[in-house]
Amino acid sequence: MKIEFKTKDLTTIGLFSAIYIVAYVILSAILFTPFLFFIMMPVGALLMGPVYMLFIARTQKLGAITIMGFLAAALIGFLVYGNIFIALVNFGIALVAELFAYLGQYKSFKWNTASYSVMSLWLIGQQAPFWLTKEWARDLMVNAGASIELANEFLAIATPVNLLIIIVLTIICAIISAFVANRMLKKHFVRAGIA
Amino acid sequence: MTNLVNKNESPFELDPRTKLLLLLLVNLLLYSYGSQWPIYGAVVFAAVLVFIAGAIRPLFAMAIMYAILFLLDYLVGFTSGAIVQVWNGLSLQFFIFLPFFMYSLLFFATTSIGDAAAAFQKMRMPHFLLIPLLVMFRFFPTIRQEFRAITNAMRLRGAVGQGNPFRTIEYIYVPLLFSLVKTGEELTLASLTRGLGLHKDRTYVNDPKMGWFDFVALGVMVALIVMRRLGVFA
Numbered sequence: 164m165k166i167e168f169k170t171k172d173l174t175t176i177g178l179f180s181a182i183y184i185v186a187y188v189i190l191s192a193i194l195f196t197p198f199l200f201f202i203m204m205p206v207g208a209l210l211m212g213p214v215y216m217l218f219i220a221r222t223q224k225l226g227a228i229t230i231m232g233f234l235a236a237a238l239i240g241f242l243v244y245g246n247i248f249i250a251l252v253n254f255g256i257a258l259v260a261e262l263f264a265y266l267g268q269y270k271s272f273k274w275n276t277a278s279y280s281v282m283s284l285w286l287i288g289q290q291a292p293f294w295l296t297k298e299w300a301r302d303l304m305v306n307a308g309a310s311i312e313l314a315n316e317f318l319a320i321a322t323p324v325n326l327l328i329i330i331v332l333t334i335i336c337a338i339i340s341a342f343v344a345n346r347m348l349k350k351h352f353v354r355a356g357i358a
Numbered sequence: 359m360t361n362l363v364n365k366n367e368s369p370f371e372l373d374p375r376t377k378l379l380l381l382l383l384v385n386l387l388l389y390s391y392g393s394q395w396p397i398y399g400a401v402v403f404a405a406v407l408v409f410i411a412g413a414i415r416p417l418f419a420m421a422i423m424y425a426i427l428f429l430l431d432y433l434v435g436f437t438s439g440a441i442v443q444v445w446n447g448l449s450l451q452f453f454i455f456l457p458f459f460m461y462s463l464l465f466f467a468t469t470s471i472g473d474a475a476a477a478f479q480k481m482r483m484p485h486f487l488l489i490p491l492l493v494m495f496r497f498f499p500t501i502r503q504e505f506r507a508i509t510n511a512m513r514l515r516g517a518v519g520q521g522n523p524f525r526t527i528e529y530i531y532v533p534l535l536f537s538l539v540k541t542g543e544e545l546t547l548a549s550l551t552r553g554l555g556l557h558k559d560r561t562y563v564n565d566p567k568m569g570w571f572d573f574v575a576l577g578v579m580v581a582l583i584v585m586r587r588l589g590v591f592a
Contacts, residue, residue, distance in 0.1 A: 168486050170554050171546050177493025178542040182535075184494070185501050217535060230490055242381060242462075302391070313446050351532050357539050 168224065176227050179218040180234045186211060187239060187286075201290065201320055204333040208283035212340025213347050215279050220348065221357070223269045225261070228278070232257020232285070240288055252288030256281060276341040283337040284330065293321040369571055370410045374477035376572040377465040380404075383579045384461045388454075392586035397457055399582050404460035407575065411468035420463060427452055471495055476562035489554065493545070500541060501534075508533050 187207060194203045218231070232254055240250030260282040267274025292300040301314045384400055408417045427449060434445045475492055483491075508530055512518040517529045553560075 170489065170550055173486060173489040174493045174542055174546045174549070177490035178497055178538060180490055181494040181497035181501060182538065185498065213531060213535065217539070221539070226486075230486060233487070234490060234494065242385070312443075347528070347532065351536070355536070357536070 168226070172222055172224055172227065175218070175221050176230050179214060179221075180231045182214050183211065183231065184235055184238055186214070187235070191239075191289075200317065201325070201329055204283060204286050204290075204329060205336040207286065208280075208333045208336040209340050211283070212279060212337065212344040215282060216275060216341065216344040216348055217352060219264055219269050219275055219278070220352075225265055228261040228264060228282070229257055232260070232282075235285070236288075249288040249291070252291060253285050256285040256287070260285075272341075272345060276338055279341050280334045280337040283333050287330075290321075293317060294323070294326050297321070369569060371569075371571075372407065372411065372464075372468075372575060373566045373568050373572050374465070374469050374474045375481065375566065376568065376575060377461070377469060378477075379576060380579055381458075381461045381465060383576070383583065384457050387579070387583045387586060388457060390583060390587055392589045396582040396586040400457045400579070401460050403578055403582070404457065404464055408460070408464050408468065411464070413463070413467040416463055416467045420459070424452075424456070472562055473564050473566060475560070476564060477566045479559060479562075480566060493542075496545065497538070497542075501538065504534055504537050504541075505530075508537070 190203055190207055190210075194200055194206070218227070236250040236253035236257065240253040241247065260278045262278075263274055263281055264278035267278075269275070297318050301311075301318060305311055305314055384404075387396060387400055405417060405421075430445070431449060431453075434442055471492060474495065475488065478488055478491065509518060512526075512529050512533075518526050
């Protein structure tokens with residue numbers, strides 16, 4: 164299948180990537196404390212639904228989510244967190260999200276919601292070090308200037324059960340957000356002819 | 359518009375690609391192990407580069423902000439218990455990411471979008487990444503402006519800050535998305551008229567080239583990383 168973008172699609176992708184990235188940069192600046200850091204995914208999932216749904220509604224093309232995911236991974240995963248592993252996880256999640264949206268041909272509410280739930284989990288890359296490689300994560304933080312107590316506080320929260328809770332919570336928030344987005348789109352955007 | 363072609367006359371003007379590379383290198387510096395002082399060195403070096411590039415106002419704002427932060431950090435040292443913990447949590451990102459902030463300031467405050475685009479095109483970035491990226495940089499300031507304008511308008515009408523918080527979010531969210539999408543459409547039309555859709559290499563006023571100063575800057579950065587790794591003067 165042939166993928167071809169019009170300039171209009173490309174500018175739309177750029178616009179929505181900008182919104183997405185700004186939102187997550189602000190979120191991570193506000194929430195970078197031991198407890199709140201792990202709440203970032205559900206909060207983001209709750210907030211970004213309308214943006215994501217409007218994005219899908221306005222592009223309807225294979226590859227749009229991938230490009231947005233790539234830009235977000237490059238800017239937030241690689242440039243801000245400075246780690247190729249984190250960026251790869253972010254990008255991989257965007258690919259899965261693209262697949263789900265594609266299965267519904269970017270029109271089915273069900274598949275778009277599934278796609279959004281996956282996409283909401285993209286910050287798992289940023290949090291993975293805290294769950295998987297605890298020693299490394301502690302070294303990283305201490306080495307970057309944080310106190311040992313603070314690093315331990317971060318790691319004390321990072322248990323497998325909590326990870327599961329956060330993932331489930333994120334998906335629930337994403338689904339709620341998708342329903343809100345659906346209503347919002349119908350109430351405002353479809354009527355105005357921009358969705 | 360008099361000096362259209364030879365804008366890059368100053369030998370101290372860094373190539374956008376150098377600035378990007380510095381951003382990557384400073385991450386390498388932050389996430390490697392070793393002595394602490396090269397990090398401070400990198401911050402000072404970034405300040406010098408921003409100063410040379412002439413972005414003095416943002417540099418000044420940054421300096422004042424950090425002076426206040428360090429003062430608070432010093433004062434909190436006299437207290438104990440919960441205040442210290444809360445402060446450590448709150449201030450962490452400012453101190454951890456200071457070197458990174460400095461180098462992103464260098465990139466964003468001293469590079470015009472045109473120069474960045476020319477550099478990216480030279481790096482053979484494909485069209486379907488270059489255009490979204492340029493649009494993105496174009497929109498970062500717009501998002502902020504629109505957000506302010508809409509919050510002010512809604513506050514004026516008493517729709518923000520009282521009553522149902524979900525209403526408040528909707529009253530800001532919907533107009534913000536609306537106006538951004540509309541601005542995006544206008545931007546698309548404007549850039550299509552100027553030939554953005556031709557899918558050919560564009561011509562740029564400035565032709566970014568690496569000069570001796572770029573190599574000096576990169577050399578200093580690499581030296582800092584090596585010294586951090588080796589733990590020189592730890």
